[in-house]
Amino acid sequence: MAHLLGAEALHLEFPTRVVFDSVSLGVDEGDRIGIVGRNGDGKSSLMAMLAGRLEPDSGRVTVRGGVRVGVLDQADTLDDALTIAEAVVGDRPEHEWAGDARVRDVIAGLLGALPWEAPVRDLSGGQRRRVALARLLCEDRDVLFLDEPTNHLDVEAIAWLADHVKRRWAPGSGALLVVTHDRWFLDEVCTKTWEVHDRVVEPFEGGYAAYILQRVERDRQAAAIEQRRRNLARKELAWLRRGAPARTSKPKFRIDAANALIEDVPEIRDGVSLRSLAVSRLGKDVVDLLDASVTYPDALTGRERTVLHPVEWRIAPGERTGILGVNGAGKSTLLGLVSGEVEATSGRVKRGKTVQVATLTQRLDELEEHLDEPVRVVVGGLRTTYTFGSGSKAQELTPGQLLERMGFASAQLSTPVKDLSGGQKRRLQLLLILLEQPNVLILDEPTNDLDTDMLAAMEDLLDTWPGTLLVVSHDRYFLERVTDQQYAILGGHLRHLPGGVDEYLRLRALEEREGAGPGTTSSEPAATGLSGAERRSAQKEMASLERRLEKLERSIDSARAALADHDQSDYVGLGEEMAKITAMEAERDEIEQQWFALTERVG
Structure with a gap:
């Protein structure tokens, strides 16, 4: 492969600490390449040095002649005096940029809902971020440096971005370096992972899942070093391997090695125990939305606008549900109905007598009254011990142990809340809410400002939390990891997604192709026009297809495992085995399409 840029013996030092010491790398x-590591360990600084935005204290970065580098950093550099069109395509004539397929794709994928001639000064922070990303992607660059590109993007836009960067260059050309906490994006796009830690950069082959496996191996060899981190990584690996078929086929490592590592790792959650404990805390009734709808007066037209059409949703004890939908679809309104902050215009909301709802919002309101207090005082003032988990797995934790579990070092326990980083404040906010012992927890974009290790720690904490959990998040990995089912708001209707996030993206793409506008797919069962007998027959066929899919997945996994042990010099035999695997994958895809079509009919 041709060399694009490299770093030799980089040393970077801030007044209080050394960030990098003699780091050498090549692209x-x-x-x-995905760049991961704890917040504050130097991910953005590394990217800035490689991109020529930050001078190292010693060492050097070399770039091959003629290589064009593009950077998306976290700073907002847009000119308020420009329109969106001027910010994205500059002064290029319309016939020129409109004739460029890449530019059209970027505009449709990131800016489709924004007025093309709107001034930049009137945009929100998230919209400005989209414009900055679109401007970079419309340029011809050999190397792209993207620092948190998925911030302010919804699930649909993140999926588009992943597809775009995978198709942007021909195979074996161009280069991408990305810092992001979105683990799904890392696994979907990256073929290498760099972990930044302890003044060094450690390279790993493969995306996020492969990195997790190799990190577990590294930690195993180091015996007792970072015991807790290793256990969290093994638990996460177990979920990756037991997750959706699309994920288990991606990691670039031997499947039998992964299975050997996780053979003694239990399921991430003891669902039976947690549901039993949830029933004992909540009773059988949690929150029921009974034909509940919400209508608001439209400020522009003065007419009534229905945000949520009649919703029938009976939330169960211990239920773990993710809510998907484009911005403005009504997710916050739906959660407001559950929490009691929003009144139903018609229908009714019924709550169990023992229900205590707590909401982790995108604001940090819970910390306002504690800004001048040390972290230890804030947590210790609530309770002396805390119990997490159930039955034989229940744990009694002191405030200090609880803080340590969420990544607070001993030295940070005496730090005033106002001096914490954004990620630390976010973790403390979640802890304060959990310590109030709610039995229904609503998480609204909980992953903001958290690095991948802290996201794993949060997920581990939620695994032992015995209550009903409702999550809104654009972080696909987190959503799939902590919830057991997903719903979407489409056209003001609440719709169950048996196929999860993939089904949601397919439905949204279908709407776009049909030119129907966002969310026009109805989710009302009556709209399907099926009789009771037809519905039962369709459900029976769906169950049959699911069994066939499971059998095919096992066969594909076995074939891939056997392929890894096949004589690599036997090209004819390898080709025949690959052909068999390809045929099984094609059959699986066809069955999945049949299953999706049936879910459309059933509703």
């Missing part, structure tokens, strides 16, 4: 044609 070649075709590299797709």
Whole structure:
């Protein structure tokens, strides 16, 4: 592979600490590199040095002649005097940029809902971020540096971005370096992972899942070093391997090695125990939305606008549900009905007598009254011990142990809340809410400002939390990891997604192709026009297809495992085995399409 840029003996030092000490790296044609590590360990600084935005204290960065580098950093550099069109395509004539397929794709994928001639000064922070990303992607660059590109993007836009960067360059050409906490994006796009830690950069082959496996191996060899971190990584690996078929087929490592590592790792959650404990805390009734709808007066037209059409949703004890939908679809309104902050215009909301709802919002309101207090005082003032988990797995934790579990070092326990980083404040906010012992927890974009290790720690904490959990998040990995089912708000209707996030993206793409506008797919069962007998027959066929899919997945996994042990010099035999696997995958895809079509009919 041709060399694009490299770093030799980089040293970077801030007044209070050394960030990097003699780091040497190289970026070649075709590299797709994800950069991970704890907040504050130097991910953005590394990217800034490689991109020429930050001078190292010693060492050097070399770039091959003629290589064009593009950077998306976290700073907002847009000119308020420009329109969106001027910010994205500059002064290029319309016939020129409109004739460029890449530019059209970027505009449709990131800016489709924004007025093309709107002034930049009137945009929100999230909209400005989209414009900055679109401007970069419309340029011809050999190397792209993206620092948190998924911030302010919804699930649909993140999926588009992943597809775009995978198709942007021909195989073996161009290079991408990305810092992001979105683990799904890392696994979907990256072929290499760099972990930044302890003044060094450690390279791993493969995306996020492969990185997790190799990190577990590294930690195993180091015996007792970072015991807790290793256990969290193994638990996460177990979920990755037991997750959706699309994920288990991606990691670039031997499947039998992964299975050997997780054979003694239990399921991430003891669902039976948690539901039993949830029933004992909540009773059988949690929150029922009974034909509840919400209508608001439209400020522009003065007419009534229905945000949520009649919703029938009976939330169960211990239920773990993710809510999907484009911005403005009504997710916050739906959660407001559950929490009691929003009144139903018609229908009714019924709550169990023992229900205590707590909401983790995108604001940090819970911390306002504690800004001048040390972290230890804030947590210790609530309770002396805390119990997490149930039955034989229940744990009694002191405030200090609880804070340590969420990544607070001993030195940070005496730090005033106002001096904490954004990620630390976010973790403390979640802890304060959990310590109030709610039995219904609503998480609204909980992953903001958290690095991948802290996201894993949060997920581990939620695994032992015995209550009903409702989550809104654009972080696909987190959503799939902590919830057991997903719903979407489409056209003001609440719709169950048996196929999860993939089904949601397919439905949204279908709407776009049909030109129907966002959310026009109805979710009302009556709209399907099926009789009771037809519905039962369709459900029976769906169950049959699911069994066939499970059998095919096992066969594909076995074939891939056997392929890894096949004589690599036997090209004819390898080709025949690959052909068999390809045929099984094609059959699986066809069955999945049949299953999706049936879910459309059933509703």
